[in-house]
Amino acid sequence: EDKVVQSPLSLVVHEGDTVTLNCSYEVTNFRSLLWYKQEKKAPTFLFMLTSSGIEKKSGRLSSILDKKELFSILNITATQTGDSAIYLCAGGSYGGSQGNLIFGKGTKLSVKP
Amino acid sequence: GAGVSQSPRYKVAKRGQDVALRCDPISGHVSLFWYQQALGQGPEFLTYFQNEAQLDKSGLPSDRFFAERPEGSVSTLKIQRTQQEDSAVYLCASSFREAEAGELFFGEGSRLTVL
Numbered sequence: 357e358d359k360v361v362q363s364p365l366s367l368v369v370h371e372g373d374t375v376t377l378n379c380s381y382e383v384t385n386f387r388s389l390l391w392y393k394q395e396k397k398a399p400t401f402l403f404m405l406t407s408s409g410i411e412k413k414s415g416r417l418s419s420i421l422d423k424k425e426l427f428s429i430l431n432i433t434a435t436q437t438g439d440s441a442i443y444l445c446a447g448g449s450y451g452g453s454q455g456n457l458i459f460g461k462g463t464k465l466s467v468k469p
Numbered sequence: 470g471a472g473v474s475q476s477p478r479y480k481v482a483k484r485g486q487d488v489a490l491r492c493d494p495i496s497g498h499v500s501l502f503w504y505q506q507a508l509g510q511g512p513e514f515l516t517y518f519q520n521e522a523q524l525d526k527s528g529l530p531s532d533r534f535f536a537e538r539p540e541g542s543v544s545t546l547k548i549q550r551t552q553q554e555d556s557a558v559y560l561c562a563s564s565f566r567e568a569e570a571g572e573l574f575f576g577e578g579s580r581l582t583v584l
Contacts, residue, residue: 360511401574444511459513
């Protein structure tokens with residue numbers, strides 16, 4: 357059965373800290389790994405990763421995929437209170453319902469002032 | 470529209486009532502998805518449309534759940550004879566292309582509470 361496992365499930369840090377969120381996956385016919393940020397509203401897209409070893413960056417956020425070890429990490433440097441959210445990782449596959457993403461349970465990040 | 474719009478944002482139903490949740494995707498988006506997100510969980514796939522065709526409904530938890538997208542734009546998720554375990558946030562998402570396991574644009578969800 358396909359699954360995506362995120363760790364930790366929750367994390368509390370202080371502003372300025374750097375955090376690493378983990379995502380491991382077992383997805384049949386794997387195509388892509390996606391990260392979303394979910395505050396008290398719609399999940400918003402952060403990154404889509406399809407190739408191993410290529411880091412994607414957006415401001416203080418970065419992510420990388422390891423297709424051999426079947427995991428991805430999301431790094432946030434110099435955290436701010438506005439980074440507080442649930443970060444969702446999802447695996448996508450070829451074939452079938454092609455856009456069907458399998459989500460992990462998320463990591464709840466709380467950034468304290 | 471500018472984004473995916475869902476209504477109602479909040480719905481309280483008595484057990485046994487029927488509910489209908491609406492999703493208005495981004496204009497021109499071919500693919501539309503429904504997800505169910507229980508408290509403390511990640512979204513779980515329910516069903517997928519490509520234009521008006523429902524290509525995958527394998528995630529619908531029972532035959533009480535029904536979705537349609539008759540004209541390939543607005544979609545409705547209907548839940549008949551609601552049960553307490555149906556309480557969740559129902560997220561709709563759309564994407565421009567025939568979905569390529571890529572970026573989906575989500576609505577803010579409809580939070581259903583069944584008493």
